Amino acid sequence: MAHSAFNRKESRGAHQRLDEGCTERDDVNFLKHTLAFYNPEGAPHLEYSDVKITKSAPAKRVYGGEATAQDKQNKEKANADDMKHVKMEVMRYNPETDDAPHFVTYDVPYDEQTSLLDALGYIKDNLAPDLSYRWSCRMAICGSCGMMVNRVPKLACKTFMRDYPNGVRIEALGNFPVERDLVVDMTHFIESLEAIKPYILGNDRKPSEGPNKQTPAQMAKYHQFSGCINCGLCYAACPQFGLNPEFIGPAAITLAQRYNTDSRDHGAKERMPQLNSENGVWSCTFVGYCSEVCPKHVDPAAAIQQGKAASAQDFVIAMLKPR
Structure with missing residues (x-):
């Protein structure tokens, strides 16, 4: 002891x-x-x-806020000299000075781990400080950095420059009004999501009654549709949304289906008017491109077809009900 x-x-x-x-x-x-x-x-x-005595000087501690902008630029420049380079055509638009969007070409260094978001950051830090674009999490979770990459809707944080060694063209997300550079106006998109009431409705269960249990089979009905991160890529891919900006769109319909098939929810009747409307599920011509571009492998096309079936059933029931 x-x-x-x-x-x-x-x-x-x-x-x-x-x-x-x-x-x-x-x-x-x-x-x-x-x-x-x-x-x-x-x-x-x-x-x-x-006790062993060492004469080595203590290692220098570097804290988050201590690195200066000049240190960062010097490091990036040193690294850039040893990296491959790619030509990036980036859409630029300033509503205060430009009549229409135009493209500017930038020479950007990259390696195997450089994402498109990293490349845009390099441009903003070193070549064009006034470049505007949205981003947040860098991990394909927030859905902020959607844009067109060679005319394909993608998340900048999930797109890597190694896949475009011969150059790449970057544009603002398609089918949305451009505010500045790569930033688009998402107002209609947000309003469409809000309109379908994306939350549990009609469930007045009290905490004293215990947990609101759900079987794996019940969860499986909607789980696939719950992965949406509201990035808007499906709207940029949707030809119908391009033709009819009032179409509520793939993400909103998918979100409605996610809650309509949730066993805890009792609000389908409140959502059906939106789905049955002129700009609801029947505006979709089932191209399926929305599901192809989804970065989270949600299947909006399937949700829309299920929504059509629910809409048809709702119509028949309404016709058979006595007035």
């Missing part, structure tokens, strides 16, 4: 008082690891081990 504080006098060394005859620090006895044990007979036993 070890005692960490047994007989402290044995391990003091340099802590002895000057009046006891110690005129300077005794490093030989002071720098010792000391352990105290009881042997099988119950008598105390002390063991010592030397």
